[in-house]
Amino acid sequence: MTTDAVAAVAELVQALPQGVVTTDPAALEKYRHDWTHDASADTPLAAVRAEDAGQVQQTLRWATAHGIGVVPRGAGTSLSGGSMGVDGTVVLSLERMRAVEIDTAARVAVVEPGALNVAVKNAAVAEGLWYPPDPSSFEICSIGGNIATNAGGLCCVKYGVTTDYVLGLDVVLADGTLVTLGGKRVKDVAGLSLLKLFVGSEGTLGIVTRAILRLVPAQAPRSTVIAFFPTVADAAAAVIELGRTVRASMVELMDRASINAVEDFQPMGLDRDSGALLLIQSDAPGASREEEVAAIVAACEVTGAKEVVATDDPDEAEMFVQARRVHFTALEPRGAVLPEDVGVPVPQLPALLAEVEAIAQRHEVEIPVVAHAGDGNTHPAIVYDPTDPDSERRARLAFDDIMRAAIDLGGTITGEHGVGRLKKGSLEAQLGPDVMALNRRVKAALDPDGILNPGSFV
Amino acid sequence: MTTDAVAAVAELVQALPQGVVTTDPAALEKYRHDWTHDASADTPLAAVRAEDAGQVQQTLRWATAHGIGVVPRGAGTSLSGGSMGVDGTVVLSLERMRAVEIDTAARVAVVEPGALNVAVKNAAVAEGLWYPPDPSSFEICSIGGNIATNAGGLCCVKYGVTTDYVLGLDVVLADGTLVTLGGKRVKDVAGLSLLKLFVGSEGTLGIVTRAILRLVPAQAPRSTVIAFFPTVADAAAAVIELGRTVRASMVELMDRASINAVEDFQPMGLDRDSGALLLIQSDAPGASREEEVAAIVAACEVTGAKEVVATDDPDEAEMFVQARRVHFTALEPRGAVLPEDVGVPVPQLPALLAEVEAIAQRHEVEIPVVAHAGDGNTHPAIVYDPTDPDSERRARLAFDDIMRAAIDLGGTITGEHGVGRLKKGSLEAQLGPDVMALNRRVKAALDPDGILNPGSFV
Missing domain, CATH: 3.30.465.10 (Uridine Diphospho-n-acetylenolpyruvylglucosamine Reductase; domain 3)
Incomplete structure (x- = not known):
């Protein structure tokens, strides 16, 4: 830390109530990382745990006066490095403002x-x-x-x-x-x-x-349908058919690799030989739920599902949703995971999933996929061995190739996790130079000194 | 038109295919006005009826090169002067691009x-x-x-x-x-x-x-409920109750003045003594529609409706919706209309409607109100005598006072029509100087020369 920075931080500590600012190295370790656990994360100068909007204003006035960057932080669960620590900046945590x-x-x-x-x-x-x-x-x-x-x-x-x-x-x-x-x-x-x-x-x-x-x-009670398909393409066809005819409140997909990873972790009787399963819910009101479930089952059957199970039992439904949610946990025994978040137009789902499979083979990594299929938003999970630098290198190549594949299919490098720091190198490939320039013009108009979240995507 | 402008327009006429640009005064009369029919609208230099994106690009490159403003125009149905002609500019009409x-x-x-x-x-x-x-x-x-x-x-x-x-x-x-x-x-x-x-x-x-x-x-078949309330406050209470319990696909309100204007124009048997009526639709799927209609009727009754009629008959329903839609036409025999478009948080609806009534009395103008009540978005219609300058002056005072009332109730000067030119003088009162400055910073970042829609709100 430079002498200037030391003096500036001391001024901030002084200006805010006791306990709001910390420079304790042990405490800062927490504010250095988000859920990407990226080893390249820097240690910030300090962390400000603001208690109200006034303290946020004070911190930003101070930051602007000293030309010091500010990395805002919520619960630190970013999967794209959005709240990673950045050298020479302070973290501004909102964790205490919870009303x-x-x-x-x-x-x-x-x-x-x-x-x-x-x-x-x-x-x-x-x-x-x-x-x-x-x-x-x-x-x-x-x-x-x-x-x-x-x-x-x-x-x-x-x-x-x-x-x-x-x-x-x-x-x-x-x-x-x-x-x-x-x-x-x-x-x-x-x-x-x-x-x-x-x-x-x-x-x-x-x-x-x-x-x-x-x-x-309040949401109405839900019914749940789980359908197993011979191939991912069949499941994707069902997603399109569903979108055309019913307004399902959940349309999740797990591919074969994902089903098997979950079964290995916690056997639930899912069909390991299926190319993909769809987990679909209906929350249609009152008596119409039965009709909507029938329409969902029909849409799955007409597109080639080999087994379709419907249930109104919330506990049984929760077990299936749990199978979807434990996906990441289920991968833990297999190694470290680079979580992807690419999206494509719904009709391009089969092409994207085929491409992910080809990428997995090309780079010799395992990539189980779960997807918010109804929105065309997929989460390929690139599994690698963190103790093997070559495995990690291949995983990162796969990560980039998957983004490239999504872009080529008219899609996006991020459907819901954000660009953060992990994907900023790929943003221009999606947006093109003119839209990147527009992003920068808006950023410059609102944050001319580049105080806010420096090192992020714009 | 200055000599420079004449030469510039001639250049544009030359550059674009025949018939795309017009400078014919009779043709320009159409492009001078939108639905505000504001007498202060200027006649543009020319109108460009672009046939594709390339011609739009050509026109804007030309406009930037010559520093000439461009007023974009769709179908010209703006109720806020958004596409009014502006002196020294060209109108860029998109009417031919209809694919x-x-x-x-x-x-x-x-x-x-x-x-x-x-x-x-x-x-x-x-x-x-x-x-x-x-x-x-x-x-x-x-x-x-x-x-x-x-x-x-x-x-x-x-x-x-x-x-x-x-x-x-x-x-x-x-x-x-x-x-x-x-x-x-x-x-x-x-x-x-x-x-x-x-x-x-x-x-x-x-x-x-x-x-x-x-x-x-596709939307499911709809059922329609029409409910008459002793007072506007009772109807507003029903709107809140409805919002809490059902997801109606239409929640429209007509106040007493509005009901009477429609009845005068075209007798439909609406209860002239009601303080307000609500027109509510349910498009809940299948068998659940009946349940939702029952919940809607119950919500109206519990909040004091004196008469509630429900129908599944699309023709009968269309008659009621028609009563709502003819509102503006129904006012034509009464004079000219300044259409308002203010919105407030739903619980403030009764306060806003009471304020509109007080404003009508204060300025001695008639102001029937219809509202997208479920969204708190109201359309007070200020009726005045266009041949009487004092009547028009009082109508404009009422127009401004209604915006002021909406702002004071935590609302907005425009819920869906836009600020355009008619309301730009009131925008800062709602947004405050800091947000106005933000608007200007973004505008300057994207259109530094002020080519686009000059004289509009920003």
């Missing part, structure tokens, strides 16, 4: 960014309401992080992603100005859609200190 | 901006699919205009607004660069959410030349 308040008449949640997704869900449920966005990590990820990445989840095939639920944001800009965008009104087209611009901006444009989130009536 | 193509496998429509909303709806229906956004003007408004204003409509209480359906855009920037944002993939978080930034930007940041719109399975 959640439900306004039942306006049907919104007013939430601080450090609140976990599950806390918002639970507070809504207590009032008979529902906050739909459900990343697989919903029990441990923060709303601030969800907003920063425009997080998706399992039910977004029917209910949309985070941006569809954000009605209002308080955002602290790089220079410490706090702006309020939107509010408790459902519709508002006054001025540019800046609210939507901040959603998904991964902390590069401002720091959210309060969000107003739209809630909907 | 609509449905990709059933990807479940999207690929649409040129001049295509009417109804053309997209019809093309989707032909494939058993549905494009939900339904502004009241859906038969005559263009998709380009819908995207420019982030248009809403009647079913958006359940199905969301235009931005929720835009997956991809081709946009020509001020300097003529064409950028492609998004695509046929449903989820994509790579880079800043520029796609969403262009939606609702009212032609101030770029010109959309192609849109990829998400489609959903």
Whole structure:
């Protein structure tokens, strides 16, 4: 740390209440890493655990005055290196700002960014309401992080992603100005859609200190269908047929490698010989659920499913959903995992999955795939041996090749995890130079000194 | 027209195919006005009726080279002066770019901006699919205009607004660069959410030349409930109760003045003594529709409805919806109308409607109100005598006072029509100086020479 930086940090420690700023090396170790556990993560100068928006403003005014970068951080569950420590910067953690308040008449949640997704869900449920966005990590990820990445989840095939639920944001800009965008009104087209611009901006444009989130009536009881297909192409055909005819509330896919990894880890009687399975849910209201389940079963059968099981039993359903959710855990005994997050137009799913298989063979790595298939968003999990540098090298080649394949199929390098630091090298290949330039123009307009999340994608 | 401008326009006429550019005064009269019919509209230098994206690029390169402003125009149905003629500029009309193509496998429509909303709806229906956004003007408004204003409509209480359906855009920037944002993939978080930034930007940041719109399975048959309430406050209480318990696909409100205006115009047997009526639809699938209708009726009764009628008959339902839609036409015999478009958080509906009544009395103008009540978005219609300057003056005072009232109640000056030119004077009162400055920074970053839609809100 330079003498200047030492003096600057001392000034910040002094300016904020005791315990807000830490420079303790042991404490900083936690703020250095997110879920990518990337060894190249740097140790920050300090971590600020802000307690309110005023402290966020103070920190950014200080950062701008000293030209010191700020890496915003929610629960640190980024899978793309979005909140990794960066040399010479401070981490601004929102973990202490966790208030959640439900306004039942306006049907919104007013939430601080450090609140976990599950806390918002639970507070809504207590009032008979529902906050739909459900990343697989919903029990441990923060709303601030969800907003920063425009997080998706399992039910977004029917209910949309985070941006569809954000009605209002308080955002602290790089220079410490706090702006309020939107509010408790459902519709508002006054001025540019800046609210939507901040959603998904991964902390590069401002720091959210309060969000107003739209809630909907409680979800109806669900029925679950699990269907086994001879090939991934058959399963993909079923996904298209489903999308055309019913509004399923979950359409998840596991490929053969993924089914087998889960069966190895925890035998559940899944058919190991299937090319893929689909896990589909219906939450159609009342008596219509039975009709929708019948339509789902029919769509699977007409596209070649060899076995289709439907259940109304929540416990049995939970077992199947669990099979999908333990996917990452199931891979742990096999090595380290590089989690991918590419998306393609739904009709390109079979081509993408075939390509992933070819990439796995080419680089001699195992790549089981799970997918939010109804949205064309896949999570190939590249398994490698972390003690073998060549295995890791091949895994990284596969990681890049999968992004390339998605782009070539009219898709995206990231459907819901964000670009962060891990994928920034591939962003221009997707967007092209003109759109990259547009990204930079907007970034420069809002954060001219490059204070916010330096080293991130823009 | 200056000599320079004459020479510049001659150059453009020369550069584009015959018939694309017109400077004929009779033809320009059409391009001078939108639906605000504002007498202060200027006559443009010329109108360019672009036939493809290349001509849009050519026009913008020419405009940038000569420093001449460009006013983009769809079907010219703006109610906020968004496409009014501006002195010294050219109008760029997209009316000739009307192609609509449905990709059933990807479940999207690929649409040129001049295509009417109804053309997209019809093309989707032909494939058993549905494009939900339904502004009241859906038969005559263009998709380009819908995207420019982030248009809403009647079913958006359940199905969301235009931005929720835009997956991809081709946009020509001020300097003529064409950028492609998004695509046929449903989820994509790579880079800043520029796609969403262009939606609702009212032609101030770029010109959309192609849109990829998400489609959903066909809407199920609907049931309709019409409920009469003693007071507007009772009706608003019903709206809150409905929002908490059911997902109605339409929740429209007409106040007493509005009911009476419609009855005067075309007697339909609506209860003239009611404080307000609600027009509610359910499109819950299959057998559950009956249950949802029962829940809707119960919500109305528990909040004090004095009469509730439910019908499954599409013709009878259409008669009620017609009563809502003829609202503007019904006012024609009473004078000219200044249409408002303010929104508030749903619980503030009664306060807003009381305030509108007080404003009507204060300024001695009649202001019947219809509302997309489920979204808190109201359309007070200020009726005045266009031959009486004092009546018009009082109407404009009422127009401003209603915006002020909405802002004071935590609302917005525009829920779906846009700011355009009519409301730009009130935008800062809602957004405040810091958010206005942010709007200007983004505008300057994307259109540094101020070529696009000059004189609009930013």
